[in-house]
Amino acid sequence: MQTVLTRELTELDIKPPHLDILINLYRFEGISQQELAHKLLVGRSNMSMALPQMEKRGLIERRGDTKDKRVLRLYLTREGRSVTEKAMAIQTALIERTLSSEPLDQCMAMAESMERLIVTLQSEIREDSREPS
Amino acid sequence: MQTVLTRELTELDIKPPHLDILINLYRFEGISQQELAHKLLVGRSNMSMALPQMEKRGLIERRGDTKDKRVLRLYLTREGRSVTEKAMAIQTALIERTLSSEPLDQCMAMAESMERLIVTLQSEIREDSREPS
DNA sequence: ACAATAAAGTACAATGATGAACAAAAATCA
DNA sequence: TGATTTTTGTTCATCATTGTACTTTATTGT
Incomplete structure (x- = not known):
């Protein structure tokens, strides 16, 4: 089940842990890494490792907050939004396929x-x- | 919370994943590695790595089934039973400490x-x- | 009986999550 | 203002889990 989802996400060139990030960013754009980690119930260091990868892949953008030079605010790129929508569709389809009938x-x-x-x-x-x- | 439990288990010289194994073995002695993995909702390879360590530490014993030469049946040693009881006491105490009052x-x-x-x-x-x- | 298939256990490489130690910036407060 | 403490984010070493490929032994079907 998780394996299938992983395989389908590979075609979008994203890894499973990135999916949760994208979905949360899709809903709550402009939050900080801290807030995102909190929402995902993982440590901050996790974000520090995943987000730069996603930035290089062009899915997200990290802009420094103007008021607080410590925080980096997170935004989806056009590409990121598109990929997120495709990924959610894949996920939903898989769930429905799995859950249907029985x-x-x-x-x-x-x-x-x-x-x-x-x-x-x-x-x-x-x-x-x-x-x- | 998990950190505290880990620290307390270190004094018994066992690692967190070993605790679940010990507790299940305490209750269901003589099961196979397969059955144990199933109960713990983890893969078989997990057991293949953890159990030999525990055997070397003298907590458990692995005896080949006489009917089926593939399966290894698992038993707690006297030491293993003693350590399990101590570990469960520690765990229970921690839970009660955490849950008390509020x-x-x-x-x-x-x-x-x-x-x-x-x-x-x-x-x-x-x-x-x-x-x- | 024997060939094909399935199941138990093992080895290993890859992935992911975690906490600790650290640097930079901000908030607190004396 | 200046010193102390918090907070954000980063880096890194460690640990745990997973899946896959493989070996050995059982089972199944013919």
Whole structure:
């Protein structure tokens, strides 16, 4: 599954970790590397390694903030926006292909399982707080 | 958080990925490397690298299955069982330390968020199946 | 029985994520 | 203002995981 997505992204000449970056930048343009790392739940050093590659590939642009010379604000290039749209289409198609037909029932079953799990957890929590032993 | 656990495990001379292995072996002794990898949701090659290290450290023992010469069955040594118990105690203590006092409310809030999320998802699913557009 | 296929384990190279140590710029505050 | 502390981003060494190719042993089909 991940393997398939990786293979399809290779044709756009981007690597899997770049996809999340592109999608977030597509939605929130002009944010800093810090903010982006925070949104993606990864360390800042990660961005420091990935973003220069993407800049060289012409997908993004990094412009220094005029007020704060420490921060680099991130923007998609025309090329980057185009690639992002293609990548999202690929991803969506893959998901629909994977999810189509059979597993709708499974989704419902999972949701019900989760509900039961939550109920169980809640009652255990209530017991724990009643008997702090 | 993960960092703290790692540091505490270092004193037992085991690495983080070994902890999951030990705990599963503590519960299900005699399983094969394949089965263990499946339980841990990782690839078989992972086990092939981690387990020989643990065997050298005297935590586990790998005995060939008599019926099937391909499979290696896994057993905890006395030492391994002892280390596992200590590690689980450390882990539990850390969790209780982290979870104590404040975040009980947060647990309940999270559970409620999940419930709402599930309801939303279910209605979206129903809409999707009504209008397959 | 035997040929083809599948499964268990191993070796290895490639990828990705992480934290620590560091430099530059900004904020704090005395 | 000037000193201290934070914050941004970078670099680097380390560790973990993955997939692929391979060997050995079982299973399956004919």
